[in-house]
Amino acid sequence: MRITVNDEPREVSAATLAEALDELGFGAARIATAVNGGFVPATARAGHRLAEGDRLEVLAPMQGG
Amino acid sequence: MSRYARQEVLVEVGPEGQARLGRAHALVVGAGGLGVPVLQYLAGAGVGRITLVDPDVVSVSNLHRQPLYAMADARRPKAVVAAERLAALNPECEVVPVAAPLDPANAAGLLAGVDVALDCADSFAAAYTLSDSCHAAGVPLISASALGLAGYAGGFCGGAPSLRAVFPDLPERAATCASAGVLGPVVGVMGALQAQMALAVLLGLAPSPLGQIVSFDAGRWRFGGFRFDAASEPAEGWAFLAPGDIAEADFTVDLRGVAEAPVPATPWARRLAVEDFGPGGPTPEPGQRAVLCCRSGLRSWRAAHRLSETWEGEIALVALGDMEDDG
Numbered sequence: 001m002r003i004t005v006n007d008e009p010r011e012v013s014a015a016t017l018a019e020a021l022d023e024l025g026f027g028a029a030r031i032a033t034a035v036n037g038g039f040v041p042a043t044a045r046a047g048h049r050l051a052e053g054d055r056l057e058v059l060a061p062m063q064g065g
Numbered sequence: 066m067s068r069y070a071r072q073e074v075l076v077e078v079g080p081e082g083q084a085r086l087g088r089a090h091a092l093v094v095g096a097g098g099l100g101v102p103v104l105q106y107l108a109g110a111g112v113g114r115i116t117l118v119d120p121d122v123v124s125v126s127n128l129h130r131q132p133l134y135a136m137a138d139a140r141r142p143k144a145v146v147a148a149e150r151l152a153a154l155n156p157e158c159e160v161v162p163v164a165a166p167l168d169p170a171n172a173a174g175l176l177a178g179v180d181v182a183l184d185c186a187d188s189f190a191a192a193y194t195l196s197d198s199c200h201a202a203g204v205p206l207i208s209a210s211a212l213g214l215a216g217y218a219g220g221f222c223g224g225a226p227s228l229r230a231v232f233p234d235l236p237e238r239a240a241t242c243a244s245a246g247v248l249g250p251v252v253g254v255m256g257a258l259q260a261q262m263a264l265a266v267l268l269g270l271a272p273s274p275l276g277q278i279v280s281f282d283a284g285r286w287r288f289g290g291f292r293f294d295a296a297s298e299p300a301e302g303w304a305f306l307a308p309g310d311i312a313e314a315d316f317t318v319d320l321r322g323v324a325e326a327p328v329p330a331t332p333w334a335r336r337l338a339v340e341d342f343g344p345g346g347p348t349p350e351p352g353q354r355a356v357l358c359c360r361s362g363l364r365s366w367r368a369a370h371r372l373s374e375t376w377e378g379e380i381a382l383v384a385l386g387d388m389e390d391d392g
Contacts, residue, residue, distance in 0.1 A: 030237075061239075063188050
C-alpha cells in the first residue's frame with residue numbers, strides 16, 4: 001500500500017506500523033513515531049494497523065542548539 | 066504609543082494578555098543558538114522576568130548562530146552579556162543571569178515560581194534533567210533541538226506528557242553542533258518557534274502547544290509534527306544525578322578515557338568503557354547504587370542499557386560537561 005513517510009511517498013507491504021518500520025529500515029532505531037498527526041508509542045506499534053494513504057512521521061531525538 | 070501596541074491589538078493578546086506577560090517569569094536554560102532568539106522575543110514581548118542559566122562564555126566560532134553577541138564579547142559569560150543586551154532592548158524585562166550549568170541539584174530551585182521553562186541547551190542531559198524537574202513541579206517546558214539542517218520544538222510537562230514519554234530512549238550515537246555542524250537560521254527558526262510556544266502558554270492560547278511537537282527540515286523545506294497528549298510516562302528510565310551528589314558508597318564509574326579526562330570524576334571512580342558492561346561484566350554490590358559518568362551523559366545511558374541487562378539495582382547517570390567551552 002502507499003503511505004507517506006515524513007511526506008515522502010513510499011510503497012510498503014507491511015500491515016502494521018512495527019512491520020513498516022522494519023521494512024523501511026528503521027529496525028531498532030530509537031525514534032518517535034506518529035501516524036496521521038497522532039503519536040504512536042513504541043509499545044503500540046505492533047498492534048497499530050496501517051491503512052492506504054496513512055501519513056507516517058518518524059522523528060529521532062537529537063541534541064544541539 | 067505603547068511598545069506593545071502591535072501585539073496588544075491582537076485578540077489573542079489584548080491588554081489583559083499583555084499584563085499576563087508582564088507578570089510572567091520564564092526560566093531559559095541555554096543562551097546559545099536557540100536561546101538567543103528566545104531571549105530576544107520574550108524580552109521584546111514584555112515578559113516581566115527571565116532567569117537565564119548558561120555556564121559558557123561567548124565563543125567566536127558560535128557567533129554564526131548567536132547574533133546577539135559581538136566579536137568584542139568573546140570569552141565573556143554568555144548569561145551576563147545577554148542580560149546586558151536585553152536590558153537595552155527592553156528595560157521592563159528583568160533578566161537574572163546565572164553563569165552556571167543547570168543540574169539535577171539546582172533545577173528545582175531554579176524552577177520555583179516559574180511560569181514556563183525553555184530548554185535551549187545543547188545536550189540530552191540538560192533536556193532530560195529539565196523535563197524530569199518540570200514534570201515533578203508541574204511547570205510547562207518548551208524544549209527544542211537543532212542540528213545540521215533540521216530540528217524540532219515541543220511543549221512538555223505542565224499537565225502534558227514529559228520528554229521521556231515521547232523519547233523514552235536515546236540513540237546509540239548522537240552528533241552535536243560541534244561534531245556535525247549546524248546552520249544559524251535553522252537554529253533560529255527553532256528558537257523563534259520556542260518563543261512563540263512559550264507566549265502561547267503564558268497567554269493560555271488554544272490549542273495549547275503543550276502536547277505538540279513541530280519538526281522542521283530545511284533541506285526539504287518541510288514542517289511536520291504530531292500531538293502526543295495521551296502518551297504515557299515510561300515505567301523505567303535512568304535519572305541524572307548532579308556531580309556533587311555522587312557518594313563514596315556508590316559504585317562510581319568514569320566512562321571517559323584517561324586522555325579525555327586525566328582527573329577522574331571522583332577519586333574512587335573506576336575507569337571502565339561502555340563495552341565492559343553486559344553479560345560477565347562488572348556489577349555493583351547488592352544494594353549499592355551504580356553511578357555512571359561521562360561528558361554528555363550519552364555513554365552513561367548506553368552503559369546503563371548494558372548494565373541493566375545483568376543487574377536490577379538503581380542506576381544514576383552523571384553528565385560532567387565540557388572540559389572547555391564549545392557550546
